[in-house]
Each structure stands twice: as structure tokens, then as C-alpha cells.
Amino acid sequence: MTDHLRAEHPRPQFVREQWVHLNGEWEFDFDDEQAGDRERWYAGSRELTKRIQVPFAFQSKLSGIADPAFHDTVWYRRKLAVPDSFAGRRVILHFGAVDYEASAWVNGTLVARHEGGHTPFHADITDALAEHGDNVLVVKAVDYSRDVTLPRGKQYWLADSASIFYTRTTGIWQTVWMEAVSPVHLEKVRMTPDIDRKSIEIRSFIQGAERSGNLRMKVEITFEGKPVAEDVYRVTGAQTTRSIRIEDFNDHGLGGWWTPEHPNLYDVTFTLLDGETEADSVKSYFGMRKVSIEDGKLCINNRPYTMKLVLDQGYFPDGNLTPPSDEAIRQDVELTKAMGFNGARKHQKLEDPRYLYWCDRLGLLVWSEAANAYEYSEEYVHRFTREWLESVERDYNHPSIVAWVPLNESWGVPNIQIDKRQQQHALAMYHLTKSIDEMRPVVSNDGWEMVTTDLFNIHDYEWRREVLEERYGTVGKAVSAMPANRRLAVEGFPYAGQPILVTEFGGIAFKKSDWEGWGYSGAENEEDFERRLRSVIQPLLESPVVQGYCYTQLTDVEQEINGLLTYDRKPKIPLEIIKRINEGL
Template sequence: MEKKIDLNGVWKFNKDPAQTGERESWQEGLPQGMEVTVPHIWQTEGGSLLHYTGMAWYEKEVSIDQPGTGKKIHLHFAAVDYEAMVWINGKYAGSHEGGFTPFSIDITDKLNETGQQRIVVRVYDPQDNAEIPIGKQGSWYTRVSGIWQDVWLEINEELFIESIHVTPDCDNEEAKVTVTLSEKPLEPVLAHISCTPYPDDSDKDQATRLEVTLPEKKNTFAFSMKGAEQWSPDHPALYEIKAGIKNGEEDSAVFGMRHISFSEGTLYLNGKPLYLRGALDQAYYPDTIYSAPSDEYIINEIKQAKKMGLNMLRKHIKIELPRYLYWADRLGMLIWAEPPNYIKWTKQGTKRFEQDLEAMIQRDYNHPSIIIWSLYNEEWGLEWTLSKDEEKQTHVEELFDRVKQMDPSRLICDNSGWIHVKTDINDYHRYFTMPEQKEEWEKDLDTFIVGDKTLNFVDGFESRQEPVIVSEFGMWGLPDVEKLFKHYGGEPWWFQNQGDETHNEDYKSPKTAEVNFQRFQFDHMFKDFNELTDVSRKRMFRGIKSLIQEMRKRKDLSGYVVTEFTDVEWETNGWLDYLRQPKFKPEEMRTFNGEVIVVPEVSKRNAWCGDTLVIDLYFSNHSHHSLKGDVHWGIPGTDLKGSFPVHLNAEPVTELKEAIRFSVPEVTGPELKDLRLQFVENGGNNCEVTEELMFAPKVKNLSCRFYPAALSSETVQAFEQMGGTAVDSVSEAEVILAAEWTPEAAQGTREGKTVVFFAEQGDEIPNKGYYSFKQLPPGESWQRSSSMQAVNKTFFGEVPIRKELGWEMEGLYPDCIIPFTDYSKEGGRTVYLFGNPHYAETSDILGVYFEGWIGQVGGSFIKQSVGTGTVYVTTWKLLENLTSQPLAGHIIKQVID
């Protein structure tokens, strides 16, 4: 390349909703328009352009003379979404289809002699985008259209170097270099090749040189890299290879020497086991939508990721910006690359998808940070029939083979997260909430994810002992809304969900929270919305920590990818918020996401005084080194503490059974406690962790007469052991304790009694009056991972329940709720059901469940005035765990007292 001319900056822009521009000769010059700055996403202009789809035009005048004899001028676009047609001085020059990939057009013969050249680009982004690769733009989040990446001119000789691809061969200490020329030369061309460390900051000449002959358009040769340093996240050593030919044309490529592979279920990077601690990254930005604002912005993101213990980002259904990949190479961040999906399975849609996939691989081939290519994500584009559609199975298998032939140096995931056909990565997308679903998450890990790998393959296709990765999981934590409003100078446009009808549920819209915060008495539980968001992030931290700890205990996993790195508009499961502010302290994240962590497995988090607690310790060590040190533990507020030496081999998981044992001390009432544990390694590295406990005395002073309505004899006996007295009639009772809504329960309301209705079985209760219940999704559920539960702490007095509910409620979390808002029930067909907001209007809400932005709201504990009596209805599993969970009795006592 002789010269490069930057064309970013001010362009003229005009939309063309009637698509009459070409008929009216706009290609010769726009008749009117606004000034915009390219790179430009027209949705960032707001107003009518926010939802505009269709045709728009760009124009720029530049001063450039015709090149000399034997020279060419090419107009380059890094990406235009979606279709671009280009005219130079009113003459049609060329077109390109594909919203994420680069293209260039030879405009040499379109230039005029005046030196003033008019470039006109018509961009078309169709409203119906089901058959074009789009990713999540427009379906989940704000759409993206326009000349959204760089534009420039290059002046070249007629014969020039089109590309350089470098394939590292670490075993043989050499690199396979492929130099592609613009055309096959008339006779072989001599090329001078040199290679230096990158960046080359040395005053000394460090270049290794080679002369080769290039007889073809595409030429491949070996280049010695003897003694070269290998690229890794801890040591991102890079090299730059330069190629020059006799006419003065030069090109260069930056690459790294690294090798990624797998064997018998283990990932290897440069011959060493690799454990992925990744995050899904959708690479949306608060102001610029799809473009990172600056290099500094990118650098800050990657540095924050590394501080939190992450070593990989999975770039989710978006071909990432070249500058991001450059800095991932420089700073040492592994990348899992994934092309944008289409939606509708057609020959046209598949063709466009494959073209984008191949263009992505061609463009990004040299980045050592990229270790995995994905083909599909969750069958998006395959219409979710892969398991039974042989045509699609053949398509996926052949596409895997084609990509492997294009790039044998990387691993390939055929269908991320869902059922596989042919793959190098056996990955799973599994969403559970913690602490509520601890047993379900453990069972899913042991019986499905690592228990039987054949369950994740289409019938007739077999596992090749690929590494197992949980490549999506996560929980939500709401952001600081005041900061968002301050940043935007008001309400962000995306507070009204910008997705299509498939993603417009109430919990996905921040506008929902504005209405429901007061409507459902959250203002009685929290001083303001900011306090609610604060405790939701505490819940998120607790849940993510527990989900990851369970994975780190299992040696058969090769890593995980949390959903997600940053919030994206309404989706708030990021470790950073949308403004790239951390929701948690990085050092706190490393307690469960570091290279070496310790995981306590407590036999019983909620224990009675006098119980013996046993704690097993799991050490997850991915340092490749054996470690020696001491464990120090203690429970503040008690005399319980201790220490002991530990020697860990260089194994991924080491288990110490019954490492800690103690008797629970006496307390006067239930108390929340923390187990604090630290592993101090002799080399100076520490890892620490804090786990929630609760100690409680048994309830002995339940001094009331109660009528047992449909209670089992065992439950009646338990209440009597707590100090209560069972009576034979409602009139004798002070309180009716009911497992069903019996005539006696109704009688109690007429006689001014207190009735506690333990509705934990929900719609399975044979007699439940007019109460209707909503079953919470059992097992894996993306929607439930957005959920949170909260309580009115004032009502519960001295009973130690956190506002957002923590491990103190283990075993008591409800399986169902009283629905306040409308909801749907999945079965043979989707059934749409009504909630009952009247309960919220006529009750005191003491416990509540909601999803996302205070959508899908329901009560788990309410207090009503019925007749002349008082009724408490709760779906907490208090009766089921009355004799095993210490807090259950104390909650019931608080209600009765």
C-alpha cells in the first residue's frame, strides 16, 4: 500500500423511506440532508431514526487526483449494515451485502480529472430481517443500521499484497505464512519477508529475514520461529511479519505463537491444561450502541475483566470490532468468536450466514486471542429442529468440516449451548437461581452436564471426549438508575424495550418498574428504588458466587462462561453495568473466579444450637503449580476459629473431607453469622471466602392454643413441642394453623381469629378456597434467573431475614406464588392466565417475588383482613421443613405473636 486516506468524519445523510432516491438521481448528489459523523449508526440520532428501517443515503466529497499509471485506488469499508451500493461521481462502482464484514471497491476508472470526487453510498437495512445475519439487534435490543465502521481509501500498485495469514506451528517452532496477491503475477515475484517482536521497542535490529518467490495469487511457505515466545493470557507475546515485493508494495500482519487443542475432555493452551473463566460479551454500548467509543474504552474493559478473574470473553453473535481483537491480543484476553445469526431457515438465509462466517474467519485469522469459532448459537437460524431434521444435521456437519479446513488451528463449536452434531466443545447453556435451586443445580451438573455426555448429542452422533463447558448461566442485578439518568440527561430511550414482540414481556422493560414499585408495595420494603437495586446486586453476587463454586468443585468441567460481562439495555445480568461500572469489587469476584479458590461445603448452613457442623473444603487450583500454605478460619462474634497446613498438588480439584468441625454455640435468638476462611499460600498469594450461616435456638415458647386444620399428626406434634397447645374446636383456639382452606379456617375469620394458611403446595392443595397460585419454573429457566424475592423486614422484627433473602432461607424458598400480574403457563399450548392485583390492593405484602424490572409479580407471604379475622397466606415451605430448618419455627412464632 502506497498511501491510506481516512474518510471518517463529516458526511451528508438523508433517509429515503419511499425508496425514490435512485429514480431522483441522488447517486449524483443528495438534494438535501443532515450532517453526520461516520462511523455512523443512524439509530443514535434518536427521534424518527430510532425505529427507522429501509433505505438511507450518505455522501462525501473528497479531493484526490487520479493515480499515476499502473496504480489503483480502492475504497474500503470496514462494515456497513446491511447492503451498500456505491457511486463515484454518479457512476455505479459496486455493492456489498453483509452488515458485519469488510469490503473494498476499485474506483480508479470512476474518478474525474478535476480532483474533486463525490462518493455516494446507499444503505439498505430491510425491516424484515429474518433472512439476514443480525444477531440480537432489533429482536432483543436497539437495531443497528448505517456506515457503522471505518471508511478509507488506499492507493496501490496494480499488483499488491491483498492479505497475509499466519498459522502458528508451535511444535515445529515455525509459522506457516500465506501471502495472497491481488492477482496472479505474470512472472514469479520476489518477496522480502521479515519478522520482529511486536511492538518493536528495541533499538536493536531484532528482525528475522527470509526471501521467497511468489509465483501464484496465493502463496504459502514456512517461516522459522525458533526461540519465539508463546502467546498466552499471562504473557501475550506478539510478532509482526512484513512482506514487501519489488514494486514497493508492502503489507504486514501481527500474530502470536500459540496452540489450542483438546484431549480426553481437557482443553490445552500451549500444551498446558486451560480452564476457561469466561463471560458472554454482547458488545453493546450505552451511547454508540454497536461501536466501542475509543481504544481507551476497550482497554479499560479488558483490564476490568482481568481484574475480576476472567480470562476469556465470548463475543456473542456479533463479529467483533477489529480494534477490540487487537487489544485482546495485546493485553492477553482469550476470545470465543461467534457470527451473528439469522432467523428463518432458507437457502438464501443460510447462504448469507455462511458468507459472513467465512468473511469473519478471513478477516480475523491472525488474532491469537481467538481460540474458538462458533457456528450457531442455540439453533438460532436452524429453527430449533436440529435433533430431528437430517438436512440441518448434514448442513452443520459439513459446515464444521469446511471451517476446520479453512482454519485447522482453532477449535469449533457447532451449536453453542444446545444439542451437538460435530463439535470440539461440548457446551451447555443452563440457567438456575441460587440459593433457591441449589439441589437442582447440583443434580443438573452431576446427571446431565458431566454425568452423561451422550445426552447432549443428536442421535447417531457421538462425543469425541470434547471438553465440557457451561457456556451460559447467570443471574440478574439491577443497575443504579440514578446514574443512568444522569449519564443520559434523562430517561434512556431503551427504557421502552427496543426489541420486537418476542421480547416485550413486562419484566424486560424498565418502564414496568416505574409503575409496579408503588403498586405492589415495594415502597413499604425499601426506602426507594435505589435501595432495591442495591440489594438486588447483593443477591446477584450471592447467586453467581454459589453457581460458580459448584462448578469449580467438579474436575470434569473445563470452564464456564457467565452471562454476562456487561448489562445490555434492559438485560441487567452483567458484572459491569451498562456504563461499564463494576457492580462488585474485583477482589470480591476473584474469591470465586480466581485462578486458585477455596470452596467450603457446609453440611448445614442453618443450624440449631448444639448441632455439629462439618465443613469439607474444595481447592480449585488452575495455576499448574503445587501449592503449600495454611488455612485460617473463624466465625466473628464467637470463639470459633482455627488454622491448619495444606499441601495441594497441581491438580484442578483437591478435596479435604471434614476439614473443619465444630459444635454450634448457644445463642438467645436466631443470629446470622459469617464463616470467614483464608488460604495463605507460602508464596504470598492468598485466597479467601465468606459463607453465610445462621445459628438458632429451638422455639420452646409458642404459647398459644391452635386449631390444626388439615395438619398431619407429625406437624401437630412439632407445634406442641414448640410450646403450642392443640385444641379441638375453633372457638377454643387463638389461631388456626391450616394446610388447606377448610370450613374451620373460614369459621375462624368469622369469629375474629388469626388464620395462618400454609399454601406451600399451591394448586396441588385440594381445598384452597378462591386462592389461585402460579408455579415457578422448576429446573432450568432463563426467565427465573432474572428473579428476586424480597420481604418487609419491619414485620418480621428480630427474625434475621435479609431483605433480598439469602442462605438463611435455604429450604424455605417457595415453589409457587400468588400471582398479582397476568402470566402464561406452558403446556401442550401456551395458556394465558390472569393475575389477581386485588390481593395486592387489599393485603399487606410481607413477601414478594418478581422478575427483572418488577415484572411477573406475585406474593409469597401476604396478610389480609377477612371477615372479622386476620389471614396470613404464605407459600414459603415452612411446614415441609418445620423440623429441619431452624428459621421456620421462628418465622411462624413471629406471625402468631
Template sequence: MFKLLTAAALVASAVLVPTAQATPDWHVGTPPLTTPWTDEVSPTNALPEYPRPQLTRPEWRNLNGLWEWAPAALGEQPPFGRTLGEKVLVPYPIESALSGLQKHEDRMWYRRTFQVPDNWKSKRLVLHFGAVDYDAKVWVNGRQVATHRGGYDGFDVDVTTALHAKGPQELIVWAEDLTDETYQPIGKQREVGDHGIFYQGSSGIWRTVWMEPVNVASVERLQLTPDLANQTLKVTAQTSGPANLDVEVTAYDGRRPVGVVRGKAGTELRVKIPNPKTWSPDRPFLYDLKVKLFDRGKRVDQIGSYAGMRQVGLQKGADGKLRMALNGKILFNLSTLDQGFWPDGLNTAPTDAALRFDLEQHKRLGFNTVRKHIKVEPDRWYYWADKLGLMVWQDMPASKTDAMPEPWRTQFKAELHEMVEEHKSFTSITVWVPFNEGWGEWDRTETGRIADDVKAQDPSRLVNAHSGVNCCNSHGDSGRGDLLDYHAYLGPATTAPTSDRAAVDGEHGGFGLKVPDHMWFGDGSAYEMEPDSATLTRRYVENQTDVLRSAEQCGISGSVYTQITDVEGELNGFFTYDRRVPKMDFTQVRTINKQIVDNANGDGSGAPDPGPGTPGTDGIHFYPLDGSGEDAVGNNDATLQQGAVYGPGKNGEGLALNGAGQYADTGAALLDTSKNYTASAWVKLNKADGSFQTFVSQDGDRDSAFFLQYSGQDQRFAMSFPGIRALSPTKPNPGQWYHVTGVRDVVKGELRLYVDGQLVASKSACTLDSSSTGNTVIGRAKFGGNQVDFLDGTIDQVHLYDRALTDTEVQALYESGR
């Protein structure tokens, strides 16, 4: 609760006497790259826009501009009344060129003076710090008024009791940022960029500092939650001052009031909005709000705000797969990865127009979503996402990549929940992402609990517990949250939804192009470098075409392309890091993106249609291997390679192989691996150790399109794709005959394995099967461009089918060969 100082108390306060030291010089630094907005920044216009769009008041003062600055030593006393040796342009981090310092210090002092307008003297004075990275302490006129920990959330402090009655007021801020020396949440920041996926860190004040006068009773925060089903907007006004305050909330469509409610502050009120206009990327309509606060009938505060009416959820498509939905309709979330770094301002965009630019380009390119990647932006970024119509997946900034120890785990969770609390009212945010690729993750079960806690904190949005659950430092899928998120470079991922979670591709792509004179280090890399813009555009269109196929066939309902701009050593952007050069043909980009958003809606039209296949029990090719490689059904006889011979088989003779390069080649691609197929054989292993042995496969460009095999890694039979195996439950015995059948079912998106006529394993494998033009072979595989996994044993009665055999058909095939 705020308390007014009496006039006598104000007069009694000591008056600061500024020192007579010379004012330090300041000039902007020289970044490796400038942006179109670099030269617009000066001490007189450093981010002058109102910084809090969802809670506006007419009276305020911006404290951005030139501050005195000096490095700080551990234990050093604040520099009260002392001019510091350098100047810094706030709010640009000290490592940035726009700050004027362009260097790193672990600890630092900021100092300035300010005047309180005469007409504010009867009110409380609140200082607002948008963000200080990472630990901060604040003094006003020699009195410590605040401490704060956390580099991505703001803090406010009522400094009324520390003010002098008149004259200049001294403001001092101490900041400490040890970046990657600790386990603090830092996202992509490192003290020094590494020319790879991590970037130059940002320390100190990096968002707007400002002050405003408020009454003793005032609104401190609004929580706004649309309830589209009931045509209401839920509003909670959190206030300072006495209890039992009244609130009036009016919603406007332009100048026309469309709903009003009055009730108690601190309670959830519901503004009825009949037939609401919904917010969506195609039509991002926002209602204006006017909120009045009353104390015993007298109006004591009035603020402006806004909100959109929209509903986020999951919904089954006509194909039965669970997908992401907006306003009760399936809507594919087509996104880029947005790091939010700038060559001139690092963590801080040089101007508000620059902040808006990246979001405008998302719309220009046909995206409807942006994944804000392990960084939290100033409020105005979310305001522009709200206004322009972009859904936002909001990541929690990650710790370092290895597991966080205590007490950093507790701190991480506190900052996560504060991030959610501060951003719950922005319409554009539709998904919370607590973890990325396991960075900092310490326990899979705890990850699930954290996801549940975020969902409980904000049930109105989806929770992506772990983006990239298949990657890197991940502890595996916790099974929690609303989304199952795989990363795949170059990708896209082909994750299938479950009964209660939609499937998304959290990162893919990453095609790069070097643009001379527009690279941070003068060079860089990407997941796949291209020689020119035309090739880069072609590869993007091909990759996004696969995204559409993954959506139609596998059921992913969101994808995130890496990335909107180059960043330092990463050259995989639509734009160069300086935002000066577009790197692709944006007309082609927008065309394929529009196809995805328009068609990836789960209506079943793009689902695979493998056709009925060829009827019959013998299939389309049958190799009895009775002393010859004759194809008893088709016209593709197998030829023996590297001295392979015939020996005693399951029935008559079989093909005896020594595991050292021998196999049989059918001379053609016998199966269309983009459709359903089945491969079956009787096999007897000479050994069952840690070596892979493949019975039947079909060559691809680098790897076999499929492997019916013995997996040495698992010491089990398997029907496999690279990285995916449907495995038998037990280890086979050398010297024993087994009937092994592998089925590819593209409609169900799975691999099935049968041993001795019984289904023993199925594996979700919704991959984007491509037609294999390599030969079908018996007794080996191909991996990494090499012939591998030669069979050490005997194989007999190989059948190939252009359809997915049923359980009954596999059982009958087994019985026929006994």
C-alpha cells in the first residue's frame, strides 16, 4: 500500500548538491553491421514510445537517454553525489554499439538525476524498469529502494518517500551480469559470441526506464482473458491502495461502447460482448478498453487498454488427428524462429520501427505465427504482434545447455511463472514453451510438473512442455503439455499426434546464403549452404512442400522455420542480420506458405492413397531361393554377389551368406516405397551379437528406404527406417529358423514387425517416404552411401508385396512356409 508523504516531510529531506566535475563525453560506437535504423538513434530519441500499451495513462516521463556509467567492484559503495567517468545511452546494453560503450563488465554503476514535475507533487511517484540484466539494486537520493533478480522481467518501485521536496533527484542503479558463468536464464546470450548458435551477451539496462505519477489508489496490472464461448472478456484489475475499491470496465468497438461491467477490484469481472468480433491473423480485431477505479464513489484512476477476443485449443480434423485450433477452427501455425537480436543494439532493437519491422516481414512472407525463441521482448513487441495479427509461441529463456543445479532450478521456475504472469493479457500469445531441447533441464518428471504448473497458471493457452523433445540435451518426452514437438534439420519433422496432444515441428530448415559485406563475422554457416538466391528459394519451397505433406500425411499442425534473419554467425535468415538484404524470392515464399495455411487443415484431402495393391498370396515378387535366384512371380531374377552360395534352407535350399560382403541383387527397385509394402523371409542367424544384419532392403541415395533386419544395437529383430525401429521383444537364437515380416502402412503412418506369424511390434513412423530408385537386395543394407549390415546366416522364401498385409495374411504366410 502506498503512503503519501506530508509536505513537512518532503521539505525535511536532504537536498542533493551536484558535483562540479566535468561531464563525460559520449558518442555512438561502430557495430560490425549497421541497420537502417542505426543512424536514427540519438540521446534525444532513445525509444521514446510509451512502453506499456496495455495499461496507459496520459502523464509519464521517459528516463531513457544519457546516463553516467562506470564499472563497479565487488563491495563498492554507491557513488552518491559523484559524477561517473563515462556515459551510456540507456536502454541499450553496454556491449552494444548504440550504448556508446561497446564493452562488457560483470558489474556496473548507472547514475543520473531527474526532476519531478510540480503538478506531480501530490501524487505517488513510481519508477518502472523494463528490464535490467541480471541482478539490480536501485537507490534514490542515497536510499536503497529496490533489489531485483531476473534479466527478462520488469520491476516497479514507489520512490515517493525517498524524494527531495524540490530540485534534482539522484537515481543510481547497480547491475551485475555474469552471463554464462552462472546458470541464470540467458537464452542465446554468451559473454562472447561463438560464431555458431550463441551470440554476444547483453548486460545492464536494456529496456525503457520511465516514471509516472499515481494516486494512492491506482491500477497496477490488468489480467485480460477472452472467453469466446460465453461472449465475455474476463477482467481482473489488480490495485494498490485501500481495500474495497470499485472498478468499471467498458469495451469499445471504435468509439462505440459494446459492453460494460462494474464490480470490486481484485476480483474477476466479466464484460459481456454480444456477437464479438474475433481476433485472428487474417483479421486482428482489438477492442479498446477504458478502466475506471473508484474509492467510495470518487474516481481515483483511469487507464486505457485493449484486448482481442479469441480462443486457443485443440481439435480433431476429418482425418481423426488432433490439431491446433483458433476460434474453434483448425489453423496451421506457420512460424519462423525469431531470435530478437540486432547488430547495433544486441538485445534491444534500435527503434520501435525496427522492432515492428521483423513482425511486418512475417506477415509479408505469409507466416501467421512467430516463435519467440528463448527471449522475452519489451511489451511493445507483443503490442505489434497483437495489432498486426501474429500468433506467438513464447519460449522461456533457457539456462546453459547442461542441467541446472539448485538453487538455479528454483530461480528458473520463479522467472518462468513471472514471465507468464506479466504476459497473460497479450492476445497474440497462444503457446507457452518452458524448455528448449533440454537446455538446463534436470529431470523429465519435473519438466512434466512444470508444464502442468504453467497450464494451471494459464488454462487459456496451450503449453508446449519441451520444444525439441527428441534433440540434444533432452531427457525425453515427459508426456505432459498439449503439444508433442520434434526438431528436424533439415527436416521437416514428421511427428504424429497422440490422442491428447497435437504434433508440431518446433524447428526445421536452416538453409543459408552468404551475402558479402552483410555478415557479422565476415563469414558464417548454416545447416545447408546454397550458392545463390535462386537455389536458396528453391530449397525453401521444396522444404515447405514437405511441411505440407507432413501436415497432410502425419498430422503436424505447426512448423517453425529457422529463421527470420541471420544472426551473427548463423546465415540462415530470410534477411541478412542488418535487415538490409532479402535473400529469397519473397513471392515464391509467400505462395508456398499460403498453400500450407490454406490446405493443412486436417480435412483428409492430402492423406496418402496407396491403392489396393496386387491381390494374391505370393505377392509381386517371390524368391524361393531353391538353388537359383529365380523370381517365381515377377520378372526380376536375383543374381548372387561376392561368391554367395546356396545351402540347406527352411524348405529345400536357401541362400547362405557369410556376413563379409555376400548378398543377392534383384537388379531393380521392386517396391514403390512411397506407398504400402510388405517384405517377408525365413532367416537363420549364424550369430546374434552387436552387429547389424539385414535380410531385405531397397537402396536409396544414401540409406536404404527400409531395413528388414536383425538390429545388433538392440539384439532384436526389426523393421526399420533410419532412426526408427519396430523391435521384437526377445533376442533370437543363432541356428534357429524364424519367419520375419515387415509391413509399411502409410495410411496409419507406422511400421509393423511380425515374427513367426505374430505381430510383435508397431512403431509410429510418419516419415515422408520418397520413391527409392535403388535396387531391392537380399542380405545387406545401405547406410551413409555404403553397403553395410551383411547377413551372416541363411535366408529362404523371400516375398515382396505392394500392399500392407493384414495380421491374418501374415499368419497364413507363416503357416504356408512351415
């Protein structure tokens, strides 16, 4: 299992030198009888009977357990060795994601509780550590596998995967790690680029700022190793905002702007000074990129831009929701670009930050979509709202992210056409997202039954070229169509001139591996597959009203064989053929 330790830095946009991952073998047990709390497993003295490879969920092969059955309460235990280099500093324990509820104890002391299966959390564990001897970390995870009001994405609530739903994920499924910080340190940074003013706004959040009255922030910005800007300014409280001009902005190639074709990134080092002493140092990066809608046109950096996306479920044969390696993540980005796509819609999953890092570095647009529930309830609203806010906060700084999609195909709001509460929930998610991020468009309900929305997105699995040409020949025909026998807009929220995109289409089934499965239409051989691809992509490229599309889908997944690649990432037809089709050739 050593090839799958996932030893790379799990948060590449906020890196300190002193950190260590805790991936690898942990003790593990199912707790189907709910004995753990009663028998005080959290105290750490009881050795668990199984072994699991973190960060892979027990349902996956790479976990070493590979048990797909329902086990909604699970426990983890391991010894916790704190590096000598952490001495004299605060020790922060991080979890990338634990599905769904998590509690963590160090030496029997509760240090963290968190709800939400896709978002990170952390705890300062310094005061719980033993002065001498071993430390023990215990984690309890509780899932609600059969609860259809739980934000779950594609995880199925029945025993076996079927239709569009896949194997469940319970417990730890992203990296667990520790880092050392000073009592006064940089908690997070929010970076907002402004290409029109040639500046980057930096909002710093300082932990422990009240401990010192002499704090300063030093910001050093470079481009391809060359100094661009440096600023030192006083920190007057827990939050400080500074706008830094990029003076020689136009000398950096295409204005230094970030696009998929030219993913220009600025490296930045934040140094927090307490008097003349360095209290903290963090390395990060940003991209100068603007997303806007001008005169009904979807624009990147003030120019109309056709988004050619592929739907990406983010599942892997051996790791399920967890990529087996950083190389596998990069490969998915590279394969997507090699087929002529300039973006991906990450479907029903908040993706690993390493994926966003490679999209930033290699140049791939990302539509970030929440893992939705399936049915509506008041408890769902509470759960989903918290998790969505944490998702937007985690990924705000990534230049690759160009759209937020809180809801998809009325999942979680199945009666939105007639239920005013569900309409208000969709509206709330739209406006809430806009209230914390004014940079990016927000889609209220991708596919159909939209309320107020920045983009008018249609899901259409029609496979006949002539029907697609007719349907997307005019705005009127496009917005009045009902391709899934669903109204595209909720009554009272008519089309209002938004950019029109077809954000799910294709889904052509083609069996090219041992996997059995289904798709929305079927191809008999490679020549037929290519012909069918052209028949669904070309009408959208040639449409006078469609400004972008998202093809279903990147890979086969479990019982679905409608990928451009097999589940193990082998192209079904040569990549260059798909690229030529996306280029209209």
C-alpha cells in the first residue's frame, strides 16, 4: 500500500514548511452494535481489530477492507507521533473530509466535532498532547446511508449500485495531517483579483492578533520567479484588507491573465511579522482572472468564451471517491485537455484540493457543484447550507473555478415547481452564494426548473442531429423546449436573457472494457461512436444561441459505460479525434 499513501501536501494553496501527513495504516472497527461510546473506545486504550489504509474509505479496495455493506458507525485509532520540530509551537490537526459526522479525541480528550461529508475541519490539539510518551488519536465517523435527505451526491442509499448511483463512502476519505504554527498565525487568506484595476485584493485573517500590538504583514509576489510586487503593512486586528497593484502586469505574457490556454499563476509568500520576529510564513498562489456576463455573453477576461466542459464524476475503480494518487489526479486533467475540453463540471462532489491545484496549474475551468441530497426536509436545509458555505470558503481562491452550482436537476428540491419552500431554498442558495462571492456566476438549479440564475443551463440527451439543430436554432425554441419532459424554468421565473448552455448531453454508451453497463444511447463500434459524438457536439458548436456545453461524461463509472474513457482511463477512440470534434473539425 505504500504507493497510495497520498504523501503530497493536501492544501497546495496554503503551504507551511512544518507539516506531516497521517495517512497509512490505522486500526479500524465497525460499530454496528453502537458499543463504542458505551465502552469508551474514544479513551484510546482499546486496540481495534481491523486495519485500514487511510485516506481510503472502507468500501474501497485501496482501504484494504473493500466491504460495500452498510456500516454507518466506524472507529479509527492510531498512535500520534509529534515531530521534534513542532516543539514550542501549536499543533493543528487537519481532516480533509470525513463522511458524514466526525468526532476526534487525542488521549481521550475531545478535540473536534464536524458535520458534513465533503468539507475540511481542524483542531488545535496542543493542550491535549502528553508531555511525555505516546499520544493516541481516535476518530469516530457516523454516516446515515439510507437517509435520502442527507447531502450525499452519487452515493446510493440501497445495497447495490444501480442507475446513476454508485458505491457509498463512509468515514475518512481525504488526507489527515498535522502542521505546526505559532500562537499568532495566519488562519486564512481571501484573494480577489481585479484585472480591470490590475490589482489583487488580499484579506487576511489572523489567529491570536490580540496577543500583539506590533503585527505587520509582508506580501511578496513573483511571476515565473521574477519579483512583481512587495508590500509591508500593519495588521490592526483579526482581519485586514489590502489591495496590491501589479505594476508591470502587461509584461507577463498575455497580460499575465489566467486562462485554460495560458494558465498564468502568480506565486505569493505571506510573512507575518511580530515586531522583527517572523511569526508565520505561508506560500500560496493566485491567478488574475475575471468571469463576467456582458450583454448576454459569458466572458473570461472581458471576452466571450465558449466553455467546452466534460462531466466528471470523480470516481476511481479502486479508490471510489478518493483518487489513488496525485499522478492519477493530474492524469484526469491532462486527458480532459487532450480531448479538446477546456473545463470540467465536477458532478455531485466537492473535489480534492489537489485536483483544483492541477486545474490551476495546467489550465482547466471547473464548475464546482455540491453533493446534493435527494429529498427535501428542514434538517436537509440546515445541513446543506452549512456544508455549501464551507465549500465556497474552502475554494474561493482557485482561479480555475468559474461557476458555483449548489443544486442539480432538482435534487433535494424534487417539488420545486409547486412547492414555495423549495423555491425559496433554491433562491436562498443562489443569493447566499452571491453574497459571499461576487466574482463568479451561480446556477440556481442546473438542468431544469430554474429560479433566479446567472446561467440558463439545459440537460438534453437527445441523440439525433436534426432534432438538436432545430431545437437550438433560436433562443425561443431553446428556452421553451422540454428535453427531459421538465419545464426549464419555474413559473414566475421566465428566461431573462442569460447565456444558454447545454450542461448535460451525449452520454453515449460504448463497451470497450470488461465493464457492463448502460448509457443514454448506444454505439456499436469505434466508427459509430465517432459519428454519434459528432452528431451531438456539432449542433451545439454551430448553434447561434448555445454558448457552451458539458458532455456526459469523462469516464465509465461502475454500471455506467457512457464515458469517453473506460473506468481505468483508457480512451475508447483516439484522443485527437475527440479533440478535432470539439474544435469543430
